[in-house]
Amino acid sequence: MKNNKTEQLRKCPHCGKTEHQIKAGFNASGTQRYKCKECGKQYTLEPKKHEYSEQTRELALKIYYSGVSARGVARILKMNKSNIANWIKKTKK
Ligand SMILES: [Zn+2]
Structure with missing residues (x-):
């Protein structure tokens, strides 16, 4: 079978x-x-989706839109750059 x-x-x-x-x-x-x-x-199989809180995400975007590069944000918040890039991508429309 x-x-x-x-x-x-x-x-x-x-x-x-x-x-x-x-x-x-x-x-x-x-x-x-x-x-x-x-x-x-x-x-x-599934990568962790809620590793960071909503607060952290908002903070990251705030820093990013204040003129810091995604790489800089990643360094400030001590997290993966691709994570930041993902958030930015999702926010942009
Ligand atoms: Zn194997």
Whole structure:
């Protein structure tokens, strides 16, 4: 029987295999964790989405729009630059 196609395709970020990806409980923030039986490593599929509070986000944008570069904001708030860039992208319309 090959009825597995409805299941979401999981891909190991370490070795890129899609076979033998098994559920392995949850991590500390409650995200489903998977284990790759090909290379034996564990990983989570969904990146944390609410790592930073709304307040931090607003602050970051405020600093950015006051003339600081995204890179500068990242340095001030000690966070990932791509995170800041993401917020800016979402705010621009
Ligand atoms: Zn793997």
